[in-house]
Amino acid sequence: SQTIHQWPATLVQPVGSPLSLECTVEGTSNPNLYWYRQAAGRGLQLLFYSVGIGQISSEVPQNLSASRPQDRQFILSSKKLLLSDSGFYLCACGEVNSPLHFGNGTRLTVT
Amino acid sequence: GESVGLHLPTLSVQEGDNSIINCAYSNSASDYFIWYKQESGKGPQFIIDIRSNMDKRQGQRVTVLLNKTVKHLSLQIAATQPGDSAVYFCAESFSGGYNKLIFGAGTRLAVHP
Numbered sequence: 001s002q003t004i005h006q007w008p009a010t011l012v013q014p015v016g017s018p019l020s021l022e023c024t025v026e027g028t029s030n031p032n033l034y035w036y037r038q039a040a041g042r043g044l045q046l047l048f049y050s051v052g053i054g055q056i057s058s059e060v061p062q063n064l065s066a067s068r069p070q071d072r073q074f075i076l077s078s079k080k081l082l083l084s085d086s087g088f089y090l091c092a093c094g095e096v097n098s099p100l101h102f103g104n105g106t107r108l109t110v111t
Numbered sequence: 112g113e114s115v116g117l118h119l120p121t122l123s124v125q126e127g128d129n130s131i132i133n134c135a136y137s138n139s140a141s142d143y144f145i146w147y148k149q150e151s152g153k154g155p156q157f158i159i160d161i162r163s164n165m166d167k168r169q170g171q172r173v174t175v176l177l178n179k180t181v182k183h184l185s186l187q188i189a190a191t192q193p194g195d196s197a198v199y200f201c202a203e204s205f206s207g208g209y210n211k212l213i214f215g216a217g218t219r220l221a222v223h224p
Contacts, residue, residue, distance in 0.1 A: 004154075032209060032210055034211075034212075036214075041119055042216070042217075043200060043214040043215060043216045043217050044155070044200070044202075044212075044214040045214075046211055046212070046213070049209060049211060051209060057209075059211070090154050090155070092154075092212075094210055095210065096206060096209065096210045097143050097162070097204075097206060097210065098210070099145050099157040099160050100145075100157075100210065100212055101157065102147075102154030102155050102156075103154050104152075104153050104154045105152075105153070105154050107152075
């Protein structure tokens with residue numbers, strides 16, 4: 001079965017600093033990968049998805065970017081963080097018409 | 112951990128009662144639906160799914176009902192236990208959409224002894 005690793009679990013960063021969140025997946029090959037963000041007390045918003053190495057689709061305009069340098073690695077980045085980038089970031093993996101499996105997320109606080 | 116459910120509607124039930132959580136979905140083209148459970152500080156956990164060619168599916172203590180006419184989905188939990196306390200999300204997607212799940216706002220389930 002798939003296992004999704006995300007790190008760090010929590011992160012506090014000042015406004016204007018860069019960001020790099022990493023997600024790696026085990027137990028599957030060539031998965032679809034996703035980055036979601038969840039604001040406190042809210043649902044999940046899809047940010048990016050990837051169907052293969054180097055293939056990234058963005059769902060919403062934002063201050064973030066994503067990259068997929070390897071089949072089972074998905075990275076979320078920012079050059080300069082904004083206060084509004086605070087939230088709970090979740091990586092997920094899955095195939096069409098199958099449930100997505102989620103990691104345990106990274107809680108990002110931008111101060 | 113993450114404060115999930117601060118502003119969400121809450122369903123309060125007594126331990127042992129049945130719970131029904133409702134969800135209205137938005138896209139009439141959606142053909143795949145999932146219920147997730149999220150505990151504070153954790154990622155969503157898959158509970159049960161249903162495809163649009165079905166109107167009911169049962170799992171262990173859970174049942175999902177789908178009404179495509181009114182675009183409504185419900186999750187029934189039998190004999191609710193304290194461990195069921197969490198935030199529950201429905202999600203929808205369609206086959207041609209790379210499994211991009213669109214999540215509902217969520218409902219917090221509080222189980223009282």
